[in-house]
Amino acid sequence: MTVDAEVIVVGGGPGGSAAAREIATLGKRVMLLDRERFPRDKPCGGGLSVKSVALLPFDISHVVEHIATGVIVGDPSAGSATQEAGEPMLFLTQRCRLDAFLLDQARAAGVDVREGQRVTRVLRREDGVFEVTVNLDDVSTGDQDSDIVYTSYVVVGADGANGVVGRALGFAPPAEHGVALEGNLPCPDGIPDWLRGRVLVSFAMLAGGYGWLFPKGDHVNVGVGGLEDAGPELRDELARFCTLFGWDIERLEDVRGHRLPLWGPGRRVASGGAALVGDAAGLVEALLGEGMYSALASAHLLAPVVAQYLDGAVGDLEAYQRALDRELAPSLQRAARIAAILHAWPRPLLRIVVGSQRIWWLMARVMDSGSGTHSGVVTMWLADALLRPLAWIARRRGPTSGRA
Numbered sequence: 001m002t003v004d005a006e007v008i009v010v011g012g013g014p015g016g017s018a019a020a021r022e023i024a025t026l027g028k029r030v031m032l033l034d035r036e037r038f039p040r041d042k043p044c045g046g047g048l049s050v051k052s053v054a055l056l057p058f059d060i061s062h063v064v065e066h067i068a069t070g071v072i073v074g075d076p077s078a079g080s081a082t083q084e085a086g087e088p089m090l091f092l093t094q095r096c097r098l099d100a101f102l103l104d105q106a107r108a109a110g111v112d113v114r115e116g117q118r119v120t121r122v123l124r125r126e127d128g129v130f131e132v133t134v135n136l137d138d139v140s141t142g143d144q145d146s147d148i149v150y151t152s153y154v155v156v157g158a159d160g161a162n163g164v165v166g167r168a169l170g171f172a173p174p175a176e177h178g179v180a181l182e183g184n185l186p187c188p189d190g191i192p193d194w195l196r197g198r199v200l201v202s203f204a205m206l207a208g209g210y211g212w213l214f215p216k217g218d219h220v221n222v223g224v225g226g227l228e229d230a231g232p233e234l235r236d237e238l239a240r241f242c243t244l245f246g247w248d249i250e251r252l253e254d255v256r257g258h259r260l261p262l263w264g265p266g267r268r269v270a271s272g273g274a275a276l277v278g279d280a281a282g283l284v285e286a287l288l289g290e291g292m293y294s295a296l297a298s299a300h301l302l303a304p305v306v307a308q309y310l311d312g313a314v315g316d317l318e319a320y321q322r323a324l325d326r327e328l329a330p331s332l333q334r335a336a337r338i339a340a341i342l343h344a345w346p347r348p349l350l351r352i353v354v355g356s357q358r359i360w361w362l363m364a365r366v367m368d369s370g371s372g373t374h375s376g377v378v379t380m381w382l383a384d385a386l387l388r389p390l391a392w393i394a395r396r397r398g399p400t401s402g403r404a
C-alpha cells in the first residue's frame with residue numbers, strides 16, 4: 001500500500017514543527033500541513049523558558065529580541081519585588097519570527113511542509129490508514145477552494161487550541177480553558193530602563209488572573225489572562241493593567257486574544273496511530289500560561305514512539321501517553337496546584353513570595369521541574385506532599401481577586 005507520507009502532522013506551530021522535525025530526523029517520511037502561510041503571527045507573549053530552549057538542538061539567538069535575567073513580581077498598585085537570577089530566565093521572541101524559523105528547521109530536516117492547506121476532516125479507515133482532507137487556498141496554482149485528500153499511517157494533531165484532529169478522531173476536549181488578551185506597546189525610544197533585562201508578572205488582577213509585561217526589540221508585549229469565564233472582563237482588565245504603568249490601552253497595537261487549553265489529569269492524547277501534542281493535547285501550564293515548553297516537550301516524547309510504531313516494534317502510540325503522564329504531567333500538576341493556591345489567597349501569599357528571596361527561588365525550582373534533572377527529587381516529593389492538600393482546600397475556596 002502506498003501512502004502520501006508515513007506521518008502527517010497537522011499544524012506548524014512549535015509543537016507541530018518540532019514533532020515533524022524530530023520524526024523526520026529519525027528517518028521517517030513526514031508531511032506537515034498548516035492552514036496559514038508563514039511568517040504568521042499567533043496571540044502569545046512569546047516568552048520561551050530556558051527549559052524550552054534546551055529542547056531545541058540549534059541556536060535561536062537571531063529570533064530572540066530580549067533576554068530577561070530577572071523578574072518583577074507585582075505591580076505599582078500591589079507592591080513589587082525584583083528577583084534577579086543573574087543568568088537568562090526567559091528568552092523573548094515574536095511568534096511570527098520564531099515559528100517561521102522553527103518551521104524552516106523542520107524543512108531542513110526533510111519535512112514536506114505545505115502551507116495554506118486547511119485540514120477540514122480526518123478519518124481513520126478500516127485498514128488503519130488515515131485520510132486527511134485539506135481545503136487548498138493556493139491562489140498561485142489556481143487551486144483555490146478545492147479539496148485534496150492525503151493518506152498516512154500516523155496522524156499528529158498539532159493544530160492548537162481549536163484543533164480539528166482531536167475532534168475528528170474522538171479525543172475528549174480539555175476540561176478547562178484559560179483565556180488571554182495581549183497587545184504591543186511601541187517603544188520608539190527603547191524599552192524603559194526599569195524593564196530592561198526583566199519581565200513583570202502580576203497576580204494582583206481579576207480572580208484567577210494574571211498580567212505580564214514582556215519587553216521585545218522595539219516594543220513591550222502587555223497582556224492579561226484568566227480563566228475562561230473572565231473573557232468578557234479581559235479588555236477592561238487590560239486597560240486597567242496599562243493604567244498602572246501610566247499607559248493608555250489605545251496605544252497598544254495588534255490587541256488580540258486566544259484560548260489556552262489548560263492541562264488536566266487523565267486526558268487521553270494517543271489512540272492507535274494518532275496522537276495530539278501541544279495545545280491540541282491541552283497541555284498549557286496553569287500558573288503562567290506557558291504552553292510552548294509543553295508543545296516542544298510533548299513532540300520530543302512522541303517522536304521516538306512514532307518511529308517504533310512505523311518500524312512495527314509497537315502496535316500503537318500508547319507509549320507516548322505513558323511518557324507524557326510520567327515525564328510532563330507531574331510538573332503541570334504542580335503548576336496547577338500552585339495556581340489554585342495562589343489564586344485562592346493571592347494577597348497574603350504574594351506578600352510572602354515577593355518578600356522572601358528563599359521562597360521565591362524554591363517556587364521557581366518547583367516550577368522548573370520539567371527540565372528533566374533528577375537532583376530535585378526530594379524537593380519535588382516534599383513540594384507535592386505540601387501542595388496536594390493545600391490545593392484541595394484552595395479549590396474549595398475558589399479564586400479571589402488579588403487587587404488591593
Ligand SMILES: Cc1cc2nc3c(=O)[nH]c(=O)nc-3n(C[C@H](O)[C@H](O)[C@H](O)COP(=O)(O)OP(=O)(O)OC[C@H]3O[C@@H](n4cnc5c(N)ncnc54)[C@H](O)[C@@H]3O)c2cc1C
Binds near residue numbers: 042163179280291295
Ligand atoms: C495571549 C497568550 C499569551 C501566551 N504567552 C505565552 C508565552 O509567553 N510563553 C509560552 O510558552 N506560551 C504562551 N502562550 C501559550 C502558547 O501560545 C501555546 O501554548 C503554543 O502556541 C502552543 O503551540 P502549538 O504548536 O501546540 O499550537 P499553535 O502555536 O497554536 O499552532 C497551531 C498551528 O496549527 C495551525 N492550524 C490550526 N488549525 C488548522 C487546520 N484546521 N488545518 C491546518 N492547520 C491548522 C495553525 O495555523 C497554527 O499554525 C500564550 C497563549 C496566549 C493565548
